[in-house]
Amino acid sequence: xxxxxxxxxxxMGLPIPNSKLxxxxxxxxxxxxxxxFIGTYIVLYFGSVDANGRSAWPxxxxxxxxxxxxxxxxxxVLIFSSYLVVVAHEAMGQRNFQKAFKALGxxxxxxxxxxxxxxxxxxxxxxxxxxxxxIAETEDEALDKLVREMGAALDARLDSLIPGxxxxxxxxxxAAQVGDAPRLLESAQKSLAENPNNPEMREQRDVMQALVxxxxxxxxxxxxxIEYGSLRDAVSRNALTLEEAEHRLxxxxxxxxxxxxxxxxxxxxxxxxxxxxxxxHSEHPEEASxxxxxxxxxHLAEGEVAIKSGGEWKVYPASNVKLLQDNVYEDVLSSVxxxxxxxxxxxxxxxxxxxxxxxxxxxVVGMILFAIVLVQGPKLNERxxxxxxxxxxxxxxxxxxxxxxxxxxxxxxGV
Amino acid sequence: MSDTTAATQHAEHAAHPHVNYxxxxxxxxxxxxxxxxxxxxxxxxxxxxxRMIAVIVLAIAVAKAQYVMRYFMHLKFEGKWKxxxxxxxxxxxxxxxLALAPDIGLHYYRPTTPxxxxxIAPPTELSPTAAPHESAKGSAPEHGGDH
Numbered sequence: 389x390x391x392x393x394x395x396x397x398x399x400m401g402l403p404i405p406n407s408k409l410x411x412x413x414x415x416x417x418x419x420x421x422x423x424x425f426i427g428t429y430i431v432l433y434f435g436s437v438d439a440n441g442r443s444a445w446p447x448x449x450x451x452x453x454x455x456x457x458x459x460x461x462x463x464x465v466l467i468f469s470s471y472l473v474v475v476a477h478e479a480m481g482q483r484n485f486q487k488a489f490k491a492l493g494x495x496x497x498x499x500x501x502x503x504x505x506x507x508x509x510x511x512x513x514x515x516x517x518x519x520x521x522x523i524a525e526t527e528d529e530a531l532d533k534l535v536r537e538m539g540a541a542l543d544a545r546l547d548s549l550i551p552g553x554x555x556x557x558x559x560x561x562x563a564a565q566v567g568d569a570p571r572l573l574e575s576a577q578k579s580l581a582e583n584p585n586n587p588e589m590r591e592q593r594d595v596m597q598a599l600v601x602x603x604x605x606x607x608x609x610x611x612x613x614i615e616y617g618s619l620r621d622a623v624s625r626n627a628l629t630l631e632e633a634e635h636r637l638x639x640x641x642x643x644x645x646x647x648x649x650x651x652x653x654x655x656x657x658x659x660x661x662x663x664x665x666x667x668x669h670s671e672h673p674e675e676a677s678x679x680x681x682x683x684x685x686x687h688l689a690e691g692e693v694a695i696k697s698g699g700e701w702k703v704y705p706a707s708n709v710k711l712l713q714d715n716v717y718e719d720v721l722s723s724v725x726x727x728x729x730x731x732x733x734x735x736x737x738x739x740x741x742x743x744x745x746x747x748x749x750x751x752v753v754g755m756i757l758f759a760i761v762l763v764q765g766p767k768l769n770e771r772x773x774x775x776x777x778x779x780x781x782x783x784x785x786x787x788x789x790x791x792x793x794x795x796x797x798x799x800x801x802g803v
Numbered sequence: 804m805s806d807t808t809a810a811t812q813h814a815e816h817a818a819h820p821h822v823n824y825x826x827x828x829x830x831x832x833x834x835x836x837x838x839x840x841x842x843x844x845x846x847x848x849x850x851x852x853x854r855m856i857a858v859i860v861l862a863i864a865v866a867k868a869q870y871v872m873r874y875f876m877h878l879k880f881e882g883k884w885k886x887x888x889x890x891x892x893x894x895x896x897x898x899x900x901l902a903l904a905p906d907i908g909l910h911y912y913r914p915t916t917p918x919x920x921x922x923i924a925p926p927t928e929l930s931p932t933a934a935p936h937e938s939a940k941g942s943a944p945e946h947g948g949d950h
Contacts, residue, residue: 402884409925411875413884423893427900435907456842463835470829474875478824750907784875791867796858803853 399569411778415785422789425746426796427737433801438730446736447801451728453512456738459798462505463790469498472786473780479772488776489501491770492758495783499755506748513737517725520741522735525631530727531623534633538616541720545609549602551594560613562595566606568600608716611655634727637685639696643717646695647710648702655716656697660706661688743793749785758781827874834867 402409438444476491513519524530543556550559566570573596580589613779619636623626628636659667664685669749679747686694686701694703730736757779761772841859850859873879881902 403882404884412888416888419889419892420896423896424864424899425899428903430901431900431908435909460835460839464832467828467831470875471824471831472872474824670839733853781876786872787875788868788871791864791871795838795857799838799860800857803845803856 394548398793401524405774406611406773407778408781411781415781418785422743422746424520426745426792429743429796432735432739436735438480438731444731446730446733448655449630449737449802451516451730451737452740452801453509453734453801454515454798455509455512456798456802458505458509462502463794465498465505466787466790467500469495470504470784472498473776475785477773477777477780480776481769483770484767487771489762489765491775492761496755496758496762499751499758503789504640505749506744516734517518518737520734520738523730523737524727525729525731525733527729530630530729534637534724535616535620535726536624537724538619538720541723542613542616543722549596549606551610552591554591562599563610563613565604566603566610569596569603572596582697603644604713608655608713612640612643612717614721620662630727630729635722637721637726640717641715641721643715644695644711645713645716646693647712648695648704648708653712654697655694655756658711658714659685660693661690663688664688688731701796740797743797747786747789747793754779755785822874824874831867831870834863836864858898888898 389493433445434443436443436445449456467644472491472494476488476495479485479488479491517523524533531631546556546559546563550562552559553563570752571627573593576589576593576596580586580593583589595622615636619628619633623633639657642659643655647653667685686693686703691706692703693706693709694711695703696702698773757775761768761776761779764772772797830853838860841850841856843864845853850856878885
């Protein structure tokens with residue numbers, strides 16, 4: 389029987405390592421993943437028009453809090469990190485593992501820097517409530533949001549002033565007893581002494597004790613609650629424009645508790661010459677309403693102050709007035725946002741956070757890939773060359789996505 | 804990771820012509836700076852058209868992407884398999900934007916004609932003015948009711 393030489397094996401597959409092929413296939417799916425988001429953003433950008441058919445996508449950076457400088461710095465950071473990765477890959481090929489280790493360390497630092505800058509950007513949006521589903525797109529929604537936020541902030545403040553798990557409407561009626569609290573405390577203490585194991589009497593005693601201890605704060609809370617009730621009623625009667633509501637909020641922010649005579653102290657919007665000057669030159673866009681209401685502010689001579697009480701400004705010599713507490717409503721109003729209308733703001737926020745959020749997740753995954761190499765330390769050797777190449781390919785793709793996100797999100801809308 | 808694959812990798816690496824990555828990095832930085840200049844050029848009054856600025860900035864982004872893909876990702880030196888792998892996914896990626904464009908991108912809906920079906924009560928004899936108002940609202944479902 390003649391010996392037949394074995395047929396040479398058929399060469400299958402692509403002329404690249406399987407791991408590299410796997411990474412490229414994964415990047416192929418990633419192209420579809422990010423194009424879906426970016427493409428949808430572009431389509432929505434053009435499709436979001438006003439009643440006249442003109443593009444109404446929110447582009448004002450004072451409104452969207454898009455930080456172009458932060459985006460530009462992050463672009464540079466990612467490009468530099470991409471460069472470091474390719475240097476690391478080259479160094480691995482040259483068996484210069486120390487150089488590769490340093491370059492990968494630099495890449496990791498760049499990734500941390502990128503996420504830090506992104507965090508600052510996100511912080512700006514969160515503090516201004518530029519979040520999906522939370523943005524008012526009409527004047528009515530803005531007024532409604534203002535009322536809701538102020539109501540929630542008042543409830544939270546009262547909850548912190550009066551102890552116990554009782555519902556908020558019970559606490560509201562308890563707060564109304566603040567003027568009578570010393571007598572009620574005495575009575576509650578007597579009742580508790582007679583029935584020391586009665587939890588309801590203990591709770592009543594604790595509530596009255598808190599009212600006595602926080603009498604001033606509860607009284608201030610009640611004055612703000614009255615202002616809130618007036619605002620809420622005006623909004624429900626549709627008797628308030630957004631500008632008027634913003635003006636009211638601004639006045640509440642100026643409120644102080646001052647002693648104007650030995651027997652009389654007032655709580656209300658308070659201004660002195662320095663504060664008037666600040667209001668007139670306020671550069672903060674959210675306080676831009678202040679100069680618009682210049683007519684409502686008093687004209688003060690040197691050494692005079694004014695407090696608004698009963699709807700009218702009362703001017704006093706500064707020497708006769710003792711400022712007991714400035715910004716009395718700060719605890720409540722710090723969590724109330726200035727009302728503003730951003731048409732298509734919610735879809736803007738959704739697309740922004742979807743695109744940049746998923747990109748940031750990819751950055752974190754890249755950091756994990758590099759960290760696995762970095763923990764090898766001095767043991768880094770040629771066996772990691774493929775890993776570095778593949779994670780490098782992944783990192784370049786993350787950079788590629790940002791190369792398109794930067795003009796599309798940061799530059800073009802603001803042009 | 805086997806020695807064979809490591810050896811293959813080394814062979815591949817050797818097959819790649821040497822690239823001056825620093826030059827590519829500088830080119831990318833220059834491109835980024837050009838994007839900034841194009842953006843600022845609108846403010847300086849050098850370019851009036853916003854559309855033109857958008858085209859320039861996107862063209863620069865494409866140039867940057869070319870640099871990254873060709874040199875950093877070594878696609879310039881890879882075989883024809885790169886087309887087999889990347890072209891189908893790139894074509895498929897256009898599916899969602901193209902599918903959305905007719906409904907969303909071409910201004911079908913406006914704040915005054917929302918994308919919801921408006922339930923219309925039948926006109927009553929007591930409100931003779933209701934008819935034209937309702938017929939105007941009745942046009943809304945024509946645009947968006949079926950979506």
